[in-house]
Amino acid sequence: MLNSLWLETAYPRETYLPPSSDTTCDVCIIGGGLCGLTAAYLLAKSGKKVLLLEKDRILEGASGNTTGKLTTQHDLVYADILKTFGAESAKVYYKTNDQAIRFAQSIAEGDELRPSNSVLFARTAIGVDALRKEADAYETLGIPFDRRLNCELPITVKETLTLSDQAQLHPVRFGQHIAKLAVSEGAQLCEKSDVRSMNLKNKSLQLASGIVITFDELLLCTHYPIEALRGMNIMKLEVKRSYLLSAPADMPLQSQYLSVDEPKRSIRTVFIDGRPHFLLGGEDHKAGVTGDTDLNYNRLAEELQSVYHLGEPIHSWSAQDPSTPDLIPYAGPISAAMPYVHICTGFRKWGMTNSLAAAQIVTDQITGQPNPAIALYSPDRTGFGTLLLQALKTTGFVLKEFTGGHLTRTDAPICTHMGCRTRWNKGDETWDCPCHGSRFRKDGSVLEGPATRPLDLKE
Structure with missing residues (x-):
C-alpha cells in the first residue's frame, strides 16, 4: 500500500x-x-x-x-519573516514565490496544474490568535487576503485566512x-x-x-x-518527516487547507484524469527518530474514516525535507x-x-x-548567533543519537555518511539515519542523502 x-x-x-x-x-x-x-x-x-x-x-x-500544493501561503511564515528580515525582504519572499506560481501556470499542460485557493484554518483560541497575527503581516506587506470564514470541511473551524489565485500540481x-x-x-x-x-x-x-x-x-x-x-x-539544516494518505472521494474541494493548530493537517482534493482523490497529510516528526511509522499512517487512516467518512486509503506515502534556522x-x-x-x-x-x-x-x-x-x-x-544556536541544537541531538544508537541499536546498520546507527522504518521499510536524514532501502542501497554509499548489511 x-x-x-x-x-x-x-x-x-x-x-x-x-x-x-x-x-x-x-x-x-x-x-x-x-x-x-x-x-x-x-x-x-x-x-x-x-x-x-x-x-x-x-x-x-x-x-x-509531496502534497503538490503550489502556493505562497507557507503556513504561518510572514509574521516571522517580517520580524526577522523586515518588510522589504518579506515582500521579496512573497513576490519570488508568487512568480514561481505564474511560471508554472505559463508552462503547465492538461491537468498538471489546477487553480485553487489556499486556506489556513484555526480550531482553537491559540490558533485564532496566531492566524490574526499572520493576517496583520499580510496587511503590512500588501498581500491580498480574505478573512471571511471559508471552510468546506466537515469539522468545526473558528477562523480562516484565505489566499486566492493559488494552484495545485501533479508534481x-x-x-x-x-x-x-x-x-x-x-x-x-x-x-x-x-x-x-x-x-x-x-x-x-x-x-x-x-x-x-x-x-x-x-x-x-x-x-x-x-x-x-x-x-x-x-x-x-534540520530534517523532518511527514505522511500522506489518499482515497477516492466525491469531495471536490475548491480550496486546499492547512491547520495552524496541532496536530497539523494538510487537506486537499486531487483531480487526476477527471477523478477526485481526497488527500490527508500530517504526523510530522524529526527524520529517523521513530521506527514504528505504521502508527503515523494508522492515525491518519483512522481520521480519514472517522472524520471524513471515507474508506481505507488506496495510497500511502511519506517524505522529508530540511529546514534552515530562519x-x-x-x-x-x-x-x-x-x-x-x-x-x-x-x-x-x-x-x-x-x-x-x-x-x-x-x-x-x-x-x-x-x-x-x-x-x-x-x-x-545566516548570522553567527543564529548559526551557533542551531549548531548547538542540532549537534546536541546528533551526539545523543550517535551515542545512543551505538549503545541501544547495536544490530542496526551504520550510516555511511558519518557513522550513526540507522533505525528500521517499519512503515516504509527503509533504514533511516536520525543524525542527518539519510535513508536506505531494504537492500542497503541509498534512497536519499547526504549519504552516497550503500549500507554494509553484513557487518
Missing part, C-alpha cells in the same frame, strides 16, 4: 541513459527533482551546456512524494513536462548516474561507473547537500571560497514554489542576471 499517488499516475516514463564517456559541461546539476529539472531547463534555455545527474530515476524522491507529471522542455533546449539528463567522489578544487566528479564529469559550475539539488560539511550547512531556503554558492558550487535546499516542506524559485535564483546568479531574491536566499546570509 506504500505507494505515491503521483508516481503511480505519472505519464509513461522516459528513460534517460547515464553518460557513456567522460564529459565536460558548463553546469553540472546533481539531483533530478523539480528544482534540478527546472534549473536544467532554465540554464539550457540561457545557452549553457547542462548535464543533470540523478542516481536513481527523476522525480522519485521528495518531488514525487510528477509537471516535472516530466519540464524534463522534456529541458531536453528540447539541449540539456542532457542522466538517470542511474551515482556520484561517488568529487574534486571540487579541480571542478570534477566521478560516477560509480568510473566516468569523469568536468564542469565550470556545480549545482547540488540533492535535497540534503551531499557536500554539507562545507560552509557548515550540516549544522544549519525559514528562508538556501539557493546560491555554498561558500565564499567556492562560488562555483551552488546548493538549493531547506524548502521546509514548501518545495513546489520554493524549488522553482530557487532554480530561477541560481540560474540568474550563474548567468549574471539581477534578482532581488539572490541576497535573501544566499546560503551565507
Whole structure:
C-alpha cells in the first residue's frame, strides 16, 4: 500500500541513459527533482551546456512524494519573516514565490496544474490568535487576503485566512513536462548516474561507473547537500518527516487547507484524469527518530474514516525535507571560497514554489542576471548567533543519537555518511539515519542523502 499517488499516475516514463564517456559541461546539476529539472531547463534555455545527474530515476524522491500544493501561503511564515528580515525582504519572499506560481501556470499542460485557493484554518483560541497575527503581516506587506470564514470541511473551524489565485500540481507529471522542455533546449539528463567522489578544487566528479564529469559550475539539488560539511550547512539544516494518505472521494474541494493548530493537517482534493482523490497529510516528526511509522499512517487512516467518512486509503506515502534556522531556503554558492558550487535546499516542506524559485535564483546568479531574491536566499546570509544556536541544537541531538544508537541499536546498520546507527522504518521499510536524514532501502542501497554509499548489511 506504500505507494505515491503521483508516481503511480505519472505519464509513461522516459528513460534517460547515464553518460557513456567522460564529459565536460558548463553546469553540472546533481539531483533530478523539480528544482534540478527546472534549473536544467532554465540554464539550457540561457545557452549553457547542462548535464543533470540523478542516481536513481527523476522525480522519485521528495518531488514525487509531496502534497503538490503550489502556493505562497507557507503556513504561518510572514509574521516571522517580517520580524526577522523586515518588510522589504518579506515582500521579496512573497513576490519570488508568487512568480514561481505564474511560471508554472505559463508552462503547465492538461491537468498538471489546477487553480485553487489556499486556506489556513484555526480550531482553537491559540490558533485564532496566531492566524490574526499572520493576517496583520499580510496587511503590512500588501498581500491580498480574505478573512471571511471559508471552510468546506466537515469539522468545526473558528477562523480562516484565505489566499486566492493559488494552484495545485501533479508534481510528477509537471516535472516530466519540464524534463522534456529541458531536453528540447539541449540539456542532457542522466538517470542511474551515482556520484561517488568529487574534486571540487579541480571542478570534477566521478560516477560509480568510473566516468569523469568536468564542469565550470556545480549545482547540488540533492535535497540534503551531499557536500554539507562545507560552509557548515550540516549544522544549519534540520530534517523532518511527514505522511500522506489518499482515497477516492466525491469531495471536490475548491480550496486546499492547512491547520495552524496541532496536530497539523494538510487537506486537499486531487483531480487526476477527471477523478477526485481526497488527500490527508500530517504526523510530522524529526527524520529517523521513530521506527514504528505504521502508527503515523494508522492515525491518519483512522481520521480519514472517522472524520471524513471515507474508506481505507488506496495510497500511502511519506517524505522529508530540511529546514534552515530562519525559514528562508538556501539557493546560491555554498561558500565564499567556492562560488562555483551552488546548493538549493531547506524548502521546509514548501518545495513546489520554493524549488522553482530557487532554480530561477541560481540560474540568474550563474548567468549574471539581477534578482532581488539572490541576497535573501544566499546560503551565507545566516548570522553567527543564529548559526551557533542551531549548531548547538542540532549537534546536541546528533551526539545523543550517535551515542545512543551505538549503545541501544547495536544490530542496526551504520550510516555511511558519518557513522550513526540507522533505525528500521517499519512503515516504509527503509533504514533511516536520525543524525542527518539519510535513508536506505531494504537492500542497503541509498534512497536519499547526504549519504552516497550503500549500507554494509553484513557487518
